[in-house]
Amino acid sequence: MSSLNPHNCQKRVYHGRFLLSSQCSRKPWKDGWCKQHHPDSVVARIEAADKRYEEKRKESPWYKLAKALKRVAKLEAELTRFRSAHNLLRRGKE
Numbered sequence: 001m002s003s004l005n006p007h008n009c010q011k012r013v014y015h016g017r018f019l020l021s022s023q024c025s026r027k028p029w030k031d032g033w034c035k036q037h038h039p040d041s042v043v044a045r046i047e048a049a050d051k052r053y054e055e056k057r058k059e060s061p062w063y064k065l066a067k068a069l070k071r072v073a074k075l076e077a078e079l080t081r082f083r084s085a086h087n088l089l090r091r092g093k094e
């Protein structure tokens, strides 16, 4: 483990196994971090991943099924309303 090179990003990068690490070789971008390892970027990346996860969740069959069932329930309610309105009309004619 060598000391950090101040001319490089301060992030330690792990190579597969945890015991092997070296300093990030990128040039610092802000506060001694490269653009990829700056805490702001890390937070932004996590938020982007959350957003992707949320989008992926919406793509999942279970989510689609739940949505479809909700739509079916709504259509059935509409159909029931329509049928009773239709029955009222028919009764009016008789």
Ligand SMILES: [Zn+2]
Pocket (backbone or CB within 6 Å): 009, 010, 011, 024, 025, 026, 033, 034, 035, 036, 037
């Ligand atoms: Zn870095």
